[in-house]
Amino acid sequence: MEDKEKPQSTDINSIVNFSEVAEFTEEDLGKTVTITTAEGTYIEQVIVKTYCQFCGEEIIGTIRAAGGFIAAHDLYHKAESPLAQMESMR
Numbered sequence: 344m345e346d347k348e349k350p351q352s353t354d355i356n357s358i359v360n361f362s363e364v365a366e367f368t369e370e371d372l373g374k375t376v377t378i379t380t381a382e383g384t385y386i387e388q389v390i391v392k393t394y395c396q397f398c399g400e401e402i403i404g405t406i407r408a409a410g411g412f413i414a415a416h417d418l419y420h421k422a423e424s425p426l427a428q429m430e431s432m433r
């Protein structure tokens with residue numbers, strides 16, 4: 344008995360072109376998608392979930408989107424509350 348249909352979260356069956364808005368949910372985590380935006384085509388991007396360590400907001404999206412999310416929150420929160428940042432360095 345061969346397992347020809349074993350479930351794989353990272354298979355390429357889930358490649359989709361999101362030419363407009365990509366709405367990812369928890370069910371998309373681990374999937375690999377190809378996304379076309381105005382900037383270009385992002386090929387075989389893994390969908391991940393992460394959160395902001397400062398305010399707890401979450402994002403589900405490509406690693407690129409998640410990285411941008413974290414970087415933007417990091418900059419925002421540091422600019423917003425320099426005192427909190429200094430206290431965390433004690």
Ligand SMILES: [Zn+2]
Binds near residue numbers: 397398399
């Ligand atoms: Zn935040």
